[in-house]
Amino acid sequence: MHCPEKELIGLLHEAGTDFMASLPCEKIKVLLELVAGSFQHLPLTREEEGAGICAGAALAGKRPALFVQSSGVGNMLNALLSLNGFYELPLALFVSQRGVYKERIEAQLPMGQRLPRMLQAAGIPCSVIRSGEDFSIIRKKLAGTYRKNRLQAFLLSPAIWEGSNVRTEAGRGPLPPAGSIPVMPPARKSMVSPRYTRFELIQAVAPFLASRVVVCNLGIPSKELFAVRHQPSNFYMLGSMGMATPIGLGISLSTSKEVVVIDGDGSLLMNPGTLATAAFAAPANLTILAIDNGAYGSTGNQPTLTGDCVDLETVARGFGISNTLKTASKKELIAALQGRGQGPRFIHAIAVPGNSDVPNISLHHLENKAEVMQFIRA
Numbered sequence: 001m002h003c004p005e006k007e008l009i010g011l012l013h014e015a016g017t018d019f020m021a022s023l024p025c026e027k028i029k030v031l032l033e034l035v036a037g038s039f040q041h042l043p044l045t046r047e048e049e050g051a052g053i054c055a056g057a058a059l060a061g062k063r064p065a066l067f068v069q070s071s072g073v074g075n076m077l078n079a080l081l082s083l084n085g086f087y088e089l090p091l092a093l094f095v096s097q098r099g100v101y102k103e104r105i106e107a108q109l110p111m112g113q114r115l116p117r118m119l120q121a122a123g124i125p126c127s128v129i130r131s132g133e134d135f136s137i138i139r140k141k142l143a144g145t146y147r148k149n150r151l152q153a154f155l156l157s158p159a160i161w162e163g164s165n166v167r168t169e170a171g172r173g174p175l176p177p178a179g180s181i182p183v184m185p186p187a188r189k190s191m192v193s194p195r196y197t198r199f200e201l202i203q204a205v206a207p208f209l210a211s212r213v214v215v216c217n218l219g220i221p222s223k224e225l226f227a228v229r230h231q232p233s234n235f236y237m238l239g240s241m242g243m244a245t246p247i248g249l250g251i252s253l254s255t256s257k258e259v260v261v262i263d264g265d266g267s268l269l270m271n272p273g274t275l276a277t278a279a280f281a282a283p284a285n286l287t288i289l290a291i292d293n294g295a296y297g298s299t300g301n302q303p304t305l306t307g308d309c310v311d312l313e314t315v316a317r318g319f320g321i322s323n324t325l326k327t328a329s330k331k332e333l334i335a336a337l338q339g340r341g342q343g344p345r346f347i348h349a350i351a352v353p354g355n356s357d358v359p360n361i362s363l364h365h366l367e368n369k370a371e372v373m374q375f376i377r378a
């Protein structure tokens, strides 16, 4: 049996690692499920906070490890250097390295391929793990990380997990269809019960997005929108998680055209401060449609905190956006989208998790950019 995820869990036990935090990558979804089930584990909203939380855990004598995607290292470099490294607080950084092996998302290349050189320039020791045969490197360096109070990055190639026989909930693929899983805590459920998936909501609203500039969240949401109804004014994000609302805000402040951002709960939680900036700038032509499925849908439906303790509509109101709506109804969504000039507006669309099986976007990103720019100019 080929069980690299279980082998790695064994190595972590052996090194006495006892505090874990993660922000998911699709390539390590099975590993993450095992990590969460085997150790004290905290799901993160942004990689950078993981550096802080692990610094705190190390101050209290723990042996922390962080699991992130290569893109996420870009979100945490300052904290790694000026906190964990500077105070000599040990941290093992397990990075799912994208852009180097059978990569299908081009936006993963710039960060993923340069990461070893970036870490080198930052003075963070880094080992590339290409297969299970390299696990001996992890065994050796992990022990030194905690003994010498060091930072140590392990770049995990997706090749490691190929042919793995480990099966978990996440490994089984998409969650069951709408209505069959309880994802909302009782208090929120009684307010609005989710009925539809993100895909079903996108299908419902797509015809009503005509003549608007639409900025769509990265990952499967963009693929779904492209498959349902492409129009030249749709900007599809392929990377830069957390930037959908900031991009939409920038556009809305620079044109009189109506702008709709289709954002996600995981992405909004990564960068919630942008809601305050939007409230302050107050563009009347900006609508943020937050499709809240309580999960990091695109990376395997790992739960986000909106399924637990966060109400995004309350967050938006607290940051100063007063025109808000919470709904799970297609009819209410469509009615809300027909209004113009009522921004900044925050529509909190409650959905059940689940992804549709849509192909990749068959439009080059620079062509996409050119189309959107032309639409905005016209």
Ligand SMILES: Cc1ncc(C[n+]2csc(CCOP(=O)(O)OP(=O)(O)O)c2C)c(N)n1
Pocket (backbone or CB within 6 Å): 023, 024, 025, 026, 069, 071, 072, 075, 198, 217, 218, 219, 220, 221, 239, 240, 241, 263, 264, 265, 266, 267, 268, 291, 293, 295, 296, 297, 298, 299, 304
């Ligand atoms: C900085 C960074 N960290 C992690 C990822 C991996 N990632 C891509 S999409 C995604 C989930 C986004 O979740 P959400 O915004 O809730 O949208 P959903 O897919 O659920 O609709 C994650 C974690 C990434 N691309 N960039």
